[in-house]
Amino acid sequence: MEKYVIRGGKKLSGEVVISGAKNAVVAILPATILSDEPCIVENLPNISDVTIILQILSEMGAKVRMINKTTVEIDPRTLQNVPVPYEKAKLMRASSYFLGTLLGRFHEAHVSMPGGCNLGDRPIDQHLKCFAALGATYNIDGGMVNLTADTLIGNQIFFDKNSVGATINGIMAATKADGLTIIENAAKEPHVVDLANFLNSMGADIIGAGTDVIKIRGVKSLHGTTYSVIPDQIEAGTFMTVAAATRSNILIRNVIPKHLEPITRKLVKIGVQVEQYDDAVRVIGGEDYTGTTVKTQPHPGFPTDMQPQMAAVLTCSKGASMVTESIFDNRFRYVDELRRMGANISVEGRVAVIEGVERLKGAPVKATDLRAGAALIVAALSAEGVTEIYDIFHVERGYENMEEKLRALGADIRKVDEPDPVAAEHTARKAI
Ligand code: EPZ
16 A cells, blocks of 8 residues: 655755646547557656556557557557456546547447546536437446447537536547537537547547537548647646645746646736746745635636645635635545645535635645545645655556656655555454
């Protein structure tokens, strides 16, 4: 059982290079299934979600070859339409992308209901609505989502809910449908645009990604490509909050500053200095911050995936802050953990009220999901004393070499592997 042990209170300095975007690459890798030729994907982050997707592709019969640490070649020609089982699908939400991509290529898909971070109810009704509009029939049987279609025919789809996953699945299935598909109330997140750019680089005909309305004219075939994944907006934003919370001066490289604007705006508002360059931002923490209001919104609003890390910064900002989560039902599970460190936070429904305290104190805490884990790291780095963060496998799903990157900035962080006390007791009992 691995944990992070962090001694907080150190000022950090130096540079950090941001890796490829998790939420883009987890769509792009399954999308290679639509290609008729091998594809090369560059700027691959070394995170466990990528490992799992590559395993799924490989188990389905695709030829997966790492060219170097950040570049993979995927030849999908030998891939068979094998069901994506529960053991893999339960590990991440992005397993749902095999629905759109297998439907697009084989007109049939069988994928176990997707798992991922527990953020409250995460239905897939909009994904299914979209597949049905393109001509597929579906059923859910024994936890398996089954889709079949004789032919896929372009259609006009209006999403009742602005959904990243449904938009990506819709684009993937429509790419090889007959005729024109128009998706309205589409998600505009940078990773939606990246997926569309990737497919266009293989010969797809997708326009409007990044706006509310995306038009996809189906094509018969897609050729191979070499494509570099965009930098991770949320990893960059997380390091911005690390700099803010630890009152440090950090240069964050390999970013698209435009993607960071909603985060930059909030940090500047509370008193953090942010300098923007072409592909980097420098974040200079101040001594005192003021509380503020944060409301998560679809892009270009403040990202829900930065809500816990921003809240961690606000725990030590002067006065009261109000954080409203408008995307997910239950994204405040980290609050109990921050309270263990001395934060003064109360939660009512989708609103958290934070009364700033002078300083957090280290404590044993547990990452309840990926960004919750990131928020605890932010808090621990600024806290007095030692924090132990358990369940860090959540963090490793989405952050490449987090502890190494932080150590290079001067943080006192170690990854420690200690025996699971429950398993150890079990073994001891068996020995008796
Ligand atoms: C994506 O999840 C991201 N995951 C999440 O990142 C991110 O928090 C989320 O988008 C919002 O930006 C990936 O890209 C792999 P949604 P997704 O469909 O696609 C509701 C992280 O930390 N909804 O945009 O699952 C849903 O319940 C993670 O990196 C429906 O009602 O999110 C939610 O309230 C966690 N019906 C809202 O829409 C549907 O069919 C937005 O969800 C689909 C979604």
